[in-house]
Amino acid sequence: xRPVIALSDGNCFYxxxxxxxxxxxxxxxxxxxxxxxxxxIARSPEAKAIGLKMGDPYFKVRELCARERVAALSxxxxxxxxxxxxxxxVYERFAPEVVVYSIDExxxxxxxxxxxxxxxxxxxxxxxxxxxxxxxVGLGPTKTLAKVANHLAKRTPALDGVCDLSDxxxxxxxxxxxxxxxxxxxxxxxxxxxxxxxxxxxxxxRDLDPRQARAVLSVVGERLVLELRAQTCLSWDEVPAGRKGxxxxxxxxxxxxxxxxxxxxxxxxxxxxxxxxxxxxxxxxRLSVFMxxxxxxxxxxxxxxxxxxFLEATADSTELVAGARQAARQAWRDGxxxxxxxxxxxxxxxxxxxxxxxxxxxxxxxxxxxxxxxxASNRRFGRGSVVIGATTGRTRWTQKAEWRTPRYTTRLDEVxxxxx
Amino acid sequence: MRPVVIGLPLPLPLVxxxxxxxFPSPADDWIEDAIDVSRLVVTNPAATFLWRASGDCMTPTIxxxxxxxxxxxxxxxxxxxxxxxxxxxxxxxxxxxVAGRPALSHDNPLSxxxxxxxxxEISIWGVVAWSLRAHRxxx
Numbered sequence: 001x002r003p004v005i006a007l008s009d010g011n012c013f014y015x016x017x018x019x020x021x022x023x024x025x026x027x028x029x030x031x032x033x034x035x036x037x038x039x040x041i042a043r044s045p046e047a048k049a050i051g052l053k054m055g056d057p058y059f060k061v062r063e064l065c066a067r068e069r070v071a072a073l074s075x076x077x078x079x080x081x082x083x084x085x086x087x088x089x090v091y092e093r094f095a096p097e098v099v100v101y102s103i104d105e106x107x108x109x110x111x112x113x114x115x116x117x118x119x120x121x122x123x124x125x126x127x128x129x130x131x132x133x134x135x136x137v138g139l140g141p142t143k144t145l146a147k148v149a150n151h152l153a154k155r156t157p158a159l160d161g162v163c164d165l166s167d168x169x170x171x172x173x174x175x176x177x178x179x180x181x182x183x184x185x186x187x188x189x190x191x192x193x194x195x196x197x198x199x200x201x202x203x204x205x206r207d208l209d210p211r212q213a214r215a216v217l218s219v220v221g222e223r224l225v226l227e228l229r230a231q232t233c234l235s236w237d238e239v240p241a242g243r244k245g246x247x248x249x250x251x252x253x254x255x256x257x258x259x260x261x262x263x264x265x266x267x268x269x270x271x272x273x274x275x276x277x278x279x280x281x282x283x284x285x286r287l288s289v290f291m292x293x294x295x296x297x298x299x300x301x302x303x304x305x306x307x308x309x310f311l312e313a314t315a316d317s318t319e320l321v322a323g324a325r326q327a328a329r330q331a332w333r334d335g336x337x338x339x340x341x342x343x344x345x346x347x348x349x350x351x352x353x354x355x356x357x358x359x360x361x362x363x364x365x366x367x368x369x370x371x372x373x374x375x376a377s378n379r380r381f382g383r384g385s386v387v388i389g390a391t392t393g394r395t396r397w398t399q400k401a402e403w404r405t406p407r408y409t410t411r412l413d414e415v416x417x418x419x420x
Numbered sequence: 421m422r423p424v425v426i427g428l429p430l431p432l433p434l435v436x437x438x439x440x441x442x443f444p445s446p447a448d449d450w451i452e453d454a455i456d457v458s459r460l461v462v463t464n465p466a467a468t469f470l471w472r473a474s475g476d477c478m479t480p481t482i483x484x485x486x487x488x489x490x491x492x493x494x495x496x497x498x499x500x501x502x503x504x505x506x507x508x509x510x511x512x513x514x515x516x517x518v519a520g521r522p523a524l525s526h527d528n529p530l531s532x533x534x535x536x537x538x539x540x541e542i543s544i545w546g547v548v549a550w551s552l553r554a555h556r557x558x559x
Contacts, residue, residue, distance in 0.1 A: 023508045024508045026508065086465075086466045087466075089465070090466050090467075129467075130492050131467065132545075409469060415470045415471055415472050416471050416472070417473075417474050417510070418472070418474070418488065418503045418512045419474055419477075419510070419511045419512070420474060420477045420484065
């Protein structure tokens with residue numbers, strides 16, 4: 001059967017989450033700032049219209065924001081995470097298979113439906129009604145083409161949020177019009193290389209000899225060409241490219257100068273990474289930790305990372321925390337003021353495909369039960385209420401978030417108020 | 421600070437405690453399940469949100485401080501208590517459809533009638549399926 005893959009994503013997801021609970025933001029230019037209120041990471045259409053860009057450091061646009069009455073909010077990841085979970089719960093009702101790609105994007109299997117476009121419209125309407133989040137849906141025979149379709153659905157208001165590239169002729173015309181840099185997986189470096197070869201549109205990339213694409217862009221390029229030709233390369237349950245890595249990074253409210261403080265911070269990041277891995281059903285074969293001083297600050301600069309490889313790929317927070325502490329010790333140098341650190345896992349693999357190592361003598365059942373209990377307690381009593389031993393203690397590195405909205409959906413004392 | 425976890429079980433055992441002194445409780449054979457209050461009030465977790473009421477205009481239906489369990493998947497009909505947004509302000513009201521348009525009113529006969537500007541924008545945020553009130557106030 002001809003596969004039909006849908007990519008559904010939330011429009012300006014973070015801003016949309018904020019607007020569900022604060023209707024006064026409707027129509028007002030709104031931006032969401034990164035951790036520590038550093039850069040713009042989400043913009044409403046009104047904010048785009050007055051020239052605010054993704055990544056703009058807030059201190060540089062502060063005056064423009066004041067003049068234009070822009071609502072600048074600290075990121076409220078607790079809220080966004082909960083809303084994402086709700087949106088995906090609706091997706092589950094519309095498709096037998098849902099693969100979460102990022103906080104606001106999921107792939108859905110629409111294969112075998114009589115009217116995939118009608119189904120996509122019903123999906124959008126239901127997500128909007130139940131959660132308040134507006135979405136766009138792209139349909140295509142491969143993930144890459146679904147992503148292209150989603151891009152067009154967002155960019156073309158006349159499509160009313162749904163774009164279907166299942167028809168070969170429609171698809172061919174759409175790809176011929178699309179700049180090659182807009183194709184999923186073609187970063188600025190690849191785009192420059194392709195342009196130098198005279199490949200400027202997605203259509204030209206599709207028509208490239210796959211072997212040539214492989215020579216220029218490695219196996220990723222070859223896969224892109226084939227996927228644009230409607231040949232499936234990314235299998236359904238394969239963890240998509242962006243999910244092969246998982247990271248938790250933070251800027252610190254105050255620079256860290258004490259190793260113990262840093263170890264606590266990375267331990268808590270590793271715990272969060274563990275939660276993410278478990279939620280996505282993947283395990284990590286290795287983990288790395290990075291830390292650096294403020295590159296624009298006074299004083300000596302230092303940037304370093306350390307890494308550990310696990311005997312057996314894991315999503316167990318106990319092991320991840322131990323690994324993160326070990327990696328952090330490798331990287332740490334006394335006498336520096338570290339302003340940011342992070343924990344990264346790459347090369348993620350589905351939890352079922354792990355080859356058991358003879359050396360890793362542990363009881364996987366026990367670890368799974370422990371982690372399930374940990375996750376359940378943190379859901380029930382609030383994030384961080386139950387933590388792996390090493391993460392407890394002072395929280396001097398807590399980030400700055402001056403304009404964070406209430407955690408409307410997860411805290412009893414922060415639920416929204418309606419006037420009676 | 422207590423988090424709200426909508427949709428996860430909150431087990432209230434039917435038999436409050438077991439006897440742990442040597443012989444098994446004869447009641448153990450009859451323990452079948454636990455009553456889960458959240459399952460009673462939350463039928464669609466993805467679409468259910470908790471609000472809190474402030475003010476007296478919906479007395480005696482809704483009192484100041486009541487929790488409102490709002491299910492956005494329910495289609496609003498005349499007679500529902502709803503969270504509505506009137507000119508960007510969230511509010512709890514009684515809903516009636518008049519000539520296909522939503523009209524809102526107060527339940528409290530002592531409150532001034534709800535009379536929005538004719539140009540006011542009214543949208544229904546969600547239907548209040550349940551409200552929760554502590555009859556012995558907790559700290």
